[in-house]
Amino acid sequence: EPEVTQTPSHQVTQMGQEVILRCVPISNHLYFYWYRQILGQKVEFLVSFYNNEISEKSEIFDDQFSVERPDGSNFTLKIRSTKLEDSAMYFCASSASGMRETQYFGPGTRLLVL
Amino acid sequence: QKEVEQNSGPLSVPEGAIASLNCTYSDRGSQSFFWYRQYSGKSPELIMFIYSNGDKEDGRFTAQLNKASQYVSLLIRDSQPSDSATYLCAVKGFGNEKLTFGTGTRLTIIP
Numbered sequence: 001e002p003e004v005t006q007t008p009s010h011q012v013t014q015m016g017q018e019v020i021l022r023c024v025p026i027s028n029h030l031y032f033y034w035y036r037q038i039l040g041q042k043v044e045f046l047v048s049f050y051n052n053e054i055s056e057k058s059e060i061f062d063d064q065f066s067v068e069r070p071d072g073s074n075f076t077l078k079i080r081s082t083k084l085e086d087s088a089m090y091f092c093a094s095s096a097s098g099m100r101e102t103q104y105f106g107p108g109t110r111l112l113v114l
Numbered sequence: 115q116k117e118v119e120q121n122s123g124p125l126s127v128p129e130g131a132i133a134s135l136n137c138t139y140s141d142r143g144s145q146s147f148f149w150y151r152q153y154s155g156k157s158p159e160l161i162m163f164i165y166s167n168g169d170k171e172d173g174r175f176t177a178q179l180n181k182a183s184q185y186v187s188l189l190i191r192d193s194q195p196s197d198s199a200t201y202l203c204a205v206k207g208f209g210n211e212k213l214t215f216g217t218g219t220r221l222t223i224i225p
Contacts, residue, residue, distance in 0.1 A: 031211060043158060043202065045212040056211050091157050095211075102148065103213060105157040 002026045004106035006092050012112045013082055021077045021109045023092030032075045033093040033103060034067065049075065082113045116141040118205050120216035128224050133190040135219050137203030146206040147179055147186045151199045152218065158202055162188065193223045
């Protein structure tokens with residue numbers, strides 16, 4: 001069964017450093033998403049991406065964040081200058097279409113900012 | 115602020131019994147409703163989705179939606195220890211792609 005994959009599974013970085021989280025969505029899906037979950041808190045939407053551009057973003061997704069689909073398979077989330085409060089689990093998700101379609105989540109990248 | 119509310123639990127249910135999980139949402143324009151299961155340290159895994167008022171059954175799971183009351187629930191019949199997890203209610207509004215999640219209900223099935 002097709003699934004969303006994410007790398008790395010864990011990332012430790014120093015405050016102020018740049019990190020890139022990578023995702024390979026399900027191959028025939030067209031909509032891609034990033035969510036995050038701070039430990040003990042709820043899953044929060046960051047950004048959605050369709051047709052090579054951001055279609056929706058949350059207040060969390062400020063200028064420190066960017067997304068890119070550098071080729072036909074990868075979808076990346078970049079955090080330019082990490083803060084302590086960026087420590088969280090980051091989930092990539094994809095769906096075949098945007099409106100009612102189910103979003104399937106990857107296993108996540110646990111980011112720890114020291 | 116569009117909110118999704120769930121009782122955080124923990125909810126303890128004996129093995130073989132019915133577990134009932136509830137969720138309310140604030141945005142009356144919400145169109146799609148999802149239940150995800152999340153084991154500790156893992157990603158959300160889809161259990162069911164429902165779009166229309168009424169009940170929808172899939173195996174041991176039944177989702178119930180009442181748009182007038184802005185209420186969605188999940189029933190798990192014949193609960194098994196492997197059902198012990200946090201259950202996340204997620205809602206998608208009209209014209210939105212994002213899922214808005216509740217905080218989740220932690221369910222423990224007691225053997």
